[in-house]
Amino acid sequence: EDQVTQSPEALRLQEGESSSLNCSYTVSGLRGLFWYRQDPGKGPEFLFTLYSAGEEKEKERLKATLTKKESFLHITAPKPEDSATYLCAGAARNSGNTPLVFGKGTRLSVIA
Amino acid sequence: NAGVTQTPKFQVLKTGQSMTLQCAQDMNHEYMSWYRQDPGMGLRLIHYSVGAGITDQGEVPNGYNVSRSTTEDFPLRLLSAAPSQTSVYFCASSYAGNQPQHFGDGTRLSIL
Numbered sequence: 220e221d222q223v224t225q226s227p228e229a230l231r232l233q234e235g236e237s238s239s240l241n242c243s244y245t246v247s248g249l250r251g252l253f254w255y256r257q258d259p260g261k262g263p264e265f266l267f268t269l270y271s272a273g274e275e276k277e278k279e280r281l282k283a284t285l286t287k288k289e290s291f292l293h294i295t296a297p298k299p300e301d302s303a304t305y306l307c308a309g310a311a312r313n314s315g316n317t318p319l320v321f322g323k324g325t326r327l328s329v330i331a
Numbered sequence: 332n333a334g335v336t337q338t339p340k341f342q343v344l345k346t347g348q349s350m351t352l353q354c355a356q357d358m359n360h361e362y363m364s365w366y367r368q369d370p371g372m373g374l375r376l377i378h379y380s381v382g383a384g385i386t387d388q389g390e391v392p393n394g395y396n397v398s399r400s401t402t403e404d405f406p407l408r409l410l411s412a413a414p415s416q417t418s419v420y421f422c423a424s425s426y427a428g429n430q431p432q433h434f435g436d437g438t439r440l441s442i443l
Binding site: 250251253255261268306310323 | 362364371374376379389421429430431432433434435436
């Protein structure tokens, strides 16, 4: 069964304190690993797609990386406005058009 | 462009009532899906569609119906509402199954 597991469930950082969020997956023939940001009361907002091991994507203070078993979302010098829930999702190669499998998310709080 | 539009934003129902959650997208996406999001459970797929006239079940389809008569619209019907269906419902669309999904801002549904 395809699964995506995120850790930690919650993370509290001081402003400027860099850290990483983890997304491990057991998705057969992964054909895409997606990161989303979700603010309270809003729908998930797309951040990055990674397609192959070794690939990296960056946006402002965020950098996503992918290995054969997991993905990391690195947050460098976070600010309070980076506080949100970050979701990871995988698309399986052999599942036709079956939608993404989502992890349960990491709730990030950045304290000024 | 409006993206993915969900209506209503909030709804309170009594047990046994029926209702339809509306979802419309203006991006000409073939792929649309419905999720529910509950605390501690993450996003769970209810139903999805890979194009007009084609729908399929996701992880938690019981108690819900869908149809896809046009590319733009993908309504979700609750046939006889139950308290267990209290949740936040998200609609999403994308070009294909391994492409980023664009989410609406959700419908918050309470069943009394």
